[in-house]
Amino acid sequence: MLATVIHAARDIRVEEVPDPTLSTGADAIVRVVAACVCGSDLWPYRGVTPTHHPHRIGHEFVGVVEEVGADVQNVKAGDFVIAPFYVCDGTCANCRNGVSTSCLTGGWWGSDDRFGGFADGGQGERVRVPLADGTLAVVPGPVADDEIPGLLTLSDVMGTGHHAAVSAGVGPGDSVAVVGDGAVGLCAIIAAKRLGATTIIAMSRHPERQALAREFGATHVVEERGEEGIARVKELTGGIGADRVLECVGTKESMDQALRSTRPGGMVGYVGVPNGGAELPIRQLFGTNVGVNGGVAPVRGYIEELLPDVRSGAIQPGRVFDLELPLSEAAEAYAAMDERRAIKVLLRP
């Protein structure tokens, strides 16, 4: 089959690789219907994280089950499924606590530890899915083609934006500022509105992303950053800062922006993968009672909650895909996201 392989920074190739096969009774084989490129895939693409040898890449996909192992009970051949960006059993103590990203037996796509050998990344024609009962969410009934982008966001970005909002404790009537206008930041706006926030401030400098942010529910857009950005957020929130701030970038600067845009006693929900070695300034947090909560989003647990709203069209996170390419053009998908020509690219095998 064909799958995407990263050879080195800026060297993405779609190559012939061995077909996946069932290696444990808990596996499923899924034919990928749609996959996508994640912001975090750009780290090795840009060389921020080194690529020591060629390896499979990708971790967000939806598809149709082709085959299941003897022990699989929750999914069957023919089911349309959403895979979260990680593998989980759904039954361990951490999964039961809602933190399936810390599953005691789970792991990551494109790795070969723990669950029966190598599990492919999602940017290919097929994937062996370990722990299929815990990992996969079935989408009932027939799935229309125009539903695919929305469903695909449940594998990562929509669930991750939702996690930012849940972690920050967003509730009815809250003021919320969102730092980051990538796909996750835009989905965080959807999530904040869905959870009842009434003032939603999108921090964005890009006109087309500002427009989408407003359509998703942003009531205000702040283009300024740093001190000026903080001052603008305070102007919009009675002088004290936003009740909840959703940090969807992961840099030292974005976290600082988030922490200082939050009112005393408020909470930052963060889902941006931290880079640059930024630590949190405890004395500043202590003095203002600003809390920090979040992390790698346990999106598997959010799929059932969000799925009805995605299918009904009540929320439209699929609109973050502003470019669709065939799998064979994966290299162009990476380049388009790297150069910010696209917010997020959908790949069809």
Place this chain on the structure above:
Amino acid sequence: MLATVIHAARDIRVEEVPDPTLSTGADAIVRVVAACVCGSDLWPYRGVTPTHHPHRIGHEFVGVVEEVGADVQNVKAGDFVIAPFYVCDGTCANCRNGVSTSCLTGGWWGSDDRFGGFADGGQGERVRVPLADGTLAVVPGPVADDEIPGLLTLSDVMGTGHHAAVSAGVGPGDSVAVVGDGAVGLCAIIAAKRLGATTIIAMSRHPERQALAREFGATHVVEERGEEGIARVKELTGGIGADRVLECVGTKESMDQALRSTRPGGMVGYVGVPNGGAELPIRQLFGTNVGVNGGVAPVRGYIEELLPDVRSGAIQPGRVFDLELPLSEAAEAYAAMDERRAIKVLLRP
């Protein structure tokens, strides 16, 4: 009148100072019935924070109102009152949000900014209380002498322990570990039990404090620290760590102990005043979805909730006072706490 003055590290004197007088219409003059020494008072005592010139010290007291300004409506002469460890108006946006420690017009005892000139510390015979309507909580009806220690804990340590538990989101059935066996840590145990925690792990090496911790509701005591302490907490919590961990010390080591004793998706509630420049390790938090919430405790807002349980004896935080001295022996009170001969010392003018 007499009041406590710190002249330099380990130089505490009780001296004659001017009587306080009403300087604004919002003031009250309170005759101090009982005051106490706070763990944070030991910082200047030990020279950790420098004392550049002699100044008044103390910030926890209960007493009887002697006189009020023309604008005061909520308290009157003769009322028995509890003063939190700070001054607040009770009406600004931050106070209304429950974060009265960030009051937009408030401040700190022993300082002279913003609210009508100098406001005395609490370790003296009388205090001018600025913003009396917002700052003071009235204790209705006659107050028995044996109620004094419990009521005095509402000015700081009981409310602060409660804040750790509330910030961590302690609820029914939770497992909770408490780092720190000082007065605040012990009160955090009371708070955790009161909020419904069923497994409460006290981390303590001192036999007499362990005994009090057990009386307050601790179900387990862990003497180990560092990796061994973390391993013991995990043994007691199904292998994954405590749902909620209350950090009541403020050092880099204690915060590390707290963060790594928390289960994935759990929360650290912290009230230990941070010292030693420790920052929070964001990548560690991100990977495990451990949140951090807390800060300088807005105890004024907790008094009404906790007061009935203190008066009924349902909780007995007053037992953290294991030494009582006359105000004239304030120097000995500091020495006893510094040398850990006493958990917390009550002073009577």
